[in-house]
Amino acid sequence: MRxxxxxxxxxxxxxxxxxxxxxxxxxxxxPSDADAGQSGGGKxxxxxxxxAGAQGAFPGDAGAGSSGSGExxxxxxxxxxxxxxxWCPDWPVTAACVAAGVPLHHPAAVFAANxxxxxxxxxxxxxxxxGMRRREAQASCPELAVLAVDPARDARLFExxxxxxxxxxxxxxxxxxxxxxxxxxxxxxxxxDEHRLVESLVxxxxxxxxxxxxxxxxxxxxxxxAAARRSCVVEPGGSRRFLAPLxxxxxxxxxxVLAEFxxxxxxxxxxxDLLRRLGLRTLGQFAELPERTxxxxxxxxxxxxxxxxxxxxxxxxxxxxxxxxxxxxETFDVPVGTVEEAAYVAERMAGKLHAKLxxxxxxxxxxxxxxxxxxxxxxxRVWRCGGTDGGTNGVPVAARGIADRVRWQFDSWLxxxxxxxxxxxxxxxxxxxxxxxxxxxxxxxxxxxxxxPADDDADERAGRALVQVQRLLGPEAVVTAVLGGGxxxxxxxxxxxxxxxxxxxxxxxxxxxxxxxxxxxxxxxxAPSPATVxxxxxxxxxxxxxxxxxxxxxxxxxxxxxxxxxxxxxxxxEVTAWAGPWPLDERWWDPRAAGPAARIQVVVSEGPAAAxxxxxxxxxxxxxxxxxxxxxxx
Amino acid sequence: xxxxxxxxxPEVADTVDAVARLASLPGLTTASEVAADVAGASATGxxxxxxxxxxxxxxxxxxxxxxxxxxxxxxxxxLALLARATAAGSWAAxxxxxxxxLAAAAELGVELCRTALVPRPGxxxxxxxxxxLDGVDIVVVPGGTSMAAASARRLTARVRHRxxxxxxxGRWPGADVELVCTPGSWDxxxxxxxxxxSARTMRIQGRGKSSARVLETTVLLPGPSGGVEAGxxxxxxxxxx
Numbered sequence: 001m002r003x004x005x006x007x008x009x010x011x012x013x014x015x016x017x018x019x020x021x022x023x024x025x026x027x028x029x030x031p032s033d034a035d036a037g038q039s040g041g042g043k044x045x046x047x048x049x050x051x052a053g054a055q056g057a058f059p060g061d062a063g064a065g066s067s068g069s070g071e072x073x074x075x076x077x078x079x080x081x082x083x084x085x086x087w088c089p090d091w092p093v094t095a096a097c098v099a100a101g102v103p104l105h106h107p108a109a110v111f112a113a114n115x116x117x118x119x120x121x122x123x124x125x126x127x128x129x130x131g132m133r134r135r136e137a138q139a140s141c142p143e144l145a146v147l148a149v150d151p152a153r154d155a156r157l158f159e160x161x162x163x164x165x166x167x168x169x170x171x172x173x174x175x176x177x178x179x180x181x182x183x184x185x186x187x188x189x190x191x192x193d194e195h196r197l198v199e200s201l202v203x204x205x206x207x208x209x210x211x212x213x214x215x216x217x218x219x220x221x222x223x224x225x226a227a228a229r230r231s232c233v234v235e236p237g238g239s240r241r242f243l244a245p246l247x248x249x250x251x252x253x254x255x256x257v258l259a260e261f262x263x264x265x266x267x268x269x270x271x272x273d274l275l276r277r278l279g280l281r282t283l284g285q286f287a288e289l290p291e292r293t294x295x296x297x298x299x300x301x302x303x304x305x306x307x308x309x310x311x312x313x314x315x316x317x318x319x320x321x322x323x324x325x326x327x328x329x330e331t332f333d334v335p336v337g338t339v340e341e342a343a344y345v346a347e348r349m350a351g352k353l354h355a356k357l358x359x360x361x362x363x364x365x366x367x368x369x370x371x372x373x374x375x376x377x378x379x380x381r382v383w384r385c386g387g388t389d390g391g392t393n394g395v396p397v398a399a400r401g402i403a404d405r406v407r408w409q410f411d412s413w414l415x416x417x418x419x420x421x422x423x424x425x426x427x428x429x430x431x432x433x434x435x436x437x438x439x440x441x442x443x444x445x446x447x448x449x450x451x452x453p454a455d456d457d458a459d460e461r462a463g464r465a466l467v468q469v470q471r472l473l474g475p476e477a478v479v480t481a482v483l484g485g486g487x488x489x490x491x492x493x494x495x496x497x498x499x500x501x502x503x504x505x506x507x508x509x510x511x512x513x514x515x516x517x518x519x520x521x522x523x524x525x526x527a528p529s530p531a532t533v534x535x536x537x538x539x540x541x542x543x544x545x546x547x548x549x550x551x552x553x554x555x556x557x558x559x560x561x562x563x564x565x566x567x568x569x570x571x572x573x574e575v576t577a578w579a580g581p582w583p584l585d586e587r588w589w590d591p592r593a594a595g596p597a598a599r600i601q602v603v604v605s606e607g608p609a610a611a612x613x614x615x616x617x618x619x620x621x622x623x624x625x626x627x628x629x630x631x632x633x634x
Numbered sequence: 635x636x637x638x639x640x641x642x643x644p645e646v647a648d649t650v651d652a653v654a655r656l657a658s659l660p661g662l663t664t665a666s667e668v669a670a671d672v673a674g675a676s677a678t679g680x681x682x683x684x685x686x687x688x689x690x691x692x693x694x695x696x697x698x699x700x701x702x703x704x705x706x707x708x709x710x711x712x713l714a715l716l717a718r719a720t721a722a723g724s725w726a727a728x729x730x731x732x733x734x735x736l737a738a739a740a741e742l743g744v745e746l747c748r749t750a751l752v753p754r755p756g757x758x759x760x761x762x763x764x765x766x767l768d769g770v771d772i773v774v775v776p777g778g779t780s781m782a783a784a785s786a787r788r789l790t791a792r793v794r795h796r797x798x799x800x801x802x803x804g805r806w807p808g809a810d811v812e813l814v815c816t817p818g819s820w821d822x823x824x825x826x827x828x829x830x831x832s833a834r835t836m837r838i839q840g841r842g843k844s845s846a847r848v849l850e851t852t853v854l855l856p857g858p859s860g861g862v863e864a865g866x867x868x869x870x871x872x873x874x875x
Binding site: 458459461462463464465466468469472473477478479480481482483489492493495498502525526527528529530531532533534535561575576577578579580600601603611612614631633634 | 708709710713723724725727732733734735736737738739740741746747748749750751752753754755756761762765766767768769770771816817818819820822823824825826827828829830831832833834856857858859860
């Protein structure tokens with residue numbers, strides 16, 4: 001019986017790899033009889049690709065996927081390709097720290113929606129965990145640096161790492177910022193030994209990019225990622241055995257293949273939680289379940305998880321090399337030299353590519369971005385598209401995902417250290433790997449309006465029109481509104497520039513049926529809200545029956561009922577009805593807003609025939625003018 | 635019996651003649667023609683839906699694609715017009731109205747994630763609105779004196795060509811449908827400072843360009859929940875029964 005052969009690497013900052021523990025057998029594993037045919041076939045298929053490798057072909061994939069020999073059995077086709085994964089632990093934190101100038105030994109965490117999404121090792125040692133609230137995290141680690149999440153920044157700063165890996169290995173594939181995967185086969189012909197490859201990679205990446213990385217080698221991306229997290233090399237064909245003792249929570253690691261693949265982390269979290277409650281604690285126990293049982297009980301997501309746990313390739317069918325006409329290429333008369341231009345171009349070309357793919361019922365899982373500059377430089381990078389991640393504002397996720405990646409790539413090219421000497425004149429988007437679109441569809445879980453393909457079309461058309469307006473007026477000019485917490489009508493509304501995450505995608509994905517639950521706020525006025533809300537409050541004067549100004553007392557009541565109101569220096573009008581006051585006990589830390597404050601509603605007569613104007617007034621004792629019109633019920 | 639028949643036939647014939655004569659006049663449509671138009675338009679997706687309470691004031695009981703609607707007198711009516719269409723998957727954009735109350739819009743049923751706002755379109759509102767009409771179904775622009783007649787004509791033509799719906803806040807030259815709103819009195823407050831603003835009656839008169847008839851309805855807008863509710867008389871009937 002073969003033993004699991006692993007070797008751990010602890011990577012020092014100086015970039016030296018130190019073997020920590022060596023298993024009983026030598027690492028140079030000879031393929032057993034069962035594997036001999038397959039791995040031999042892989043090598044044979046890889047060698048003709050060796051020449052093409054320099055032009056950006058991927059020998060490993062060609063070997064695993066669509067090699068011309070039709071003799072490969074179904075089981076072989078499912079066998080995952082052997083990959084080396086370079087993993088930067090806690091990349092969002094590292095990138096955010098570098099961008100914000102926080103020293104790396106300082107505890108730091110990246111937050112999205114007030115929850116920790118990633119934290120540094122120092123912070124983790126101090127008790128900070130993923131999913132914590134900010135207050136909780138700061139309580140356990142008071143000196144914690146709080147940083148905001150920004151995928152574009154992560155991608156931009158990751159470019160040097162990807163470039164460093166690419167100098168040693170051909171066919172580099174950026175899984176997501178922080179993780180690079182590459183096929184091993186091609187590199188082995190040069191390095192000869194997987195461990196020499198690992199050693200070289202560790203040293204080279206640390207020296208070139210100055211970041212700490214962990215490296216793992218295994219069959220299949222999921223196993224390779226898990227191996228990288230443990231800094232070990234799994235022998236060929238040993239992925240299943242390697243994964244078996246790992247806990248099922250491995251499926252729900254931040255940005256694990258599964259979460260990335262489906263773009264819905266909470267569903268994965270639910271699944272993992274369910275498995276744990278069913279007593280399936282390890283991946284091995286889960287993998288032992290018959291496939292049929294899993295599919296009937298856990299649906300498609302469960303099937304995918306089961307495949308991963310069994311050490312099979314994450315995609316059920318073999319990858320096929322896309323026919324050439326799918327690529328989209330454009331030549332620009334005026335070289336593209338700024339990120340804004342690139343974003344516009346990216347949007348358009350991504351739409352085209354998406355339309356082409358959608359017409360053939362295909363979805364792109366790996367996207368090649370190739371550019372040529374005016375001075376003849378060739379730039380290229382391959383991105384992995386999760387298929388469904390990155391969708392915001394209801395725009396079809398695939399097209400937006402493609403556009404985002406092109407934009408990020410331009411961002412890093414144009415703002416990176418090795419900036420091209422001139423603008424880009426030719427841009428080519430090439431789907432390097434496609435699968436049947438139905439495999440990546442999210443609609444299974446998406447209720448409501450999103451189910452209708454006509455709606456998707458409408459969403460995409462609207463998105464294009466809005467981007468066009470952003471091009472005319474700037475990205476901040478087009479916004480959508482999100483209702484949130486707050487007391488006043490203006491405070492409740494948060495305006496989000498088009499294209500940025502609204503923060504309520506979760507609700508949208510769950511369907512129209514699940515209305516967003518806005519928490520109740522004490523002191524908020526009940527519906528209806530004013531239909532006109534002044535962006536800048538308008539000054540007002542409120543006087544009582546004797547003509548003296550109405551004031552708020554310290555006890556939160558008016559010193560006299562309002563009798564007449566003048567708006568913006570206009571004439572005083574009779575108050576026919578009023579309501580309130582609703583005291584405001586907020587912003588006590590802000591000296592300008594401190595002091596008694598309240599809102600009242602008044603109906604002001606506009607003459608004997610006309611109906612009254614209904615106004616929402618706010619009074620702040622310490623402010624001048626004391627009364628302001630916040631809104632009008634028009 | 636035969637006598638009766640001979641006397642009715644000419645009557646029917648007279649009526650048919652009279653209808654035909656009337657229908658041949660320009661600007662007049664028979665009820666059956668209107669009904670056929672409505673059925674045809676909504677079946678082919680040329681009609682964007684509105685909330686049932688507002689159907690009564692629109693000649694086609696919905697917003698016809700390619701048409702222009704002007705709303706004067708009340709912004710809440712304008713927002714209520716967007717509600718059903720955005721909820722059903724259409725997109726809306728509000729251009730050049732920075733003080734629109736979005737909490738009120740949400741209460742009226744407008745789907746905010748499909749409502750884009752361009753609060754400050756700069757000097758060239760027409761260009762922005764025209765760009766939006768390429769992909770957005772309903773575009774709301776300020777009308778009245780803030781829009782020059784030539785710009786208004788350009789936009790109207792653009793709408794007709796692109797198949798969107800232009801909703802103008804204020805008067806609009808050549809609007810296909812004009813809604814004139816007269817806000818009534820507020821419910822829920824009194825002169826002693828009790829209660830809170832809860833509901834308001836709103837009289838809405840709709841006039842189509844192609845028909846002389848004035849459609850009229852009275853609704854609660856906003857109603858106690860913030861949305862549109864059936865008019866006060868309807869509510870009273872409900873209470874009585």
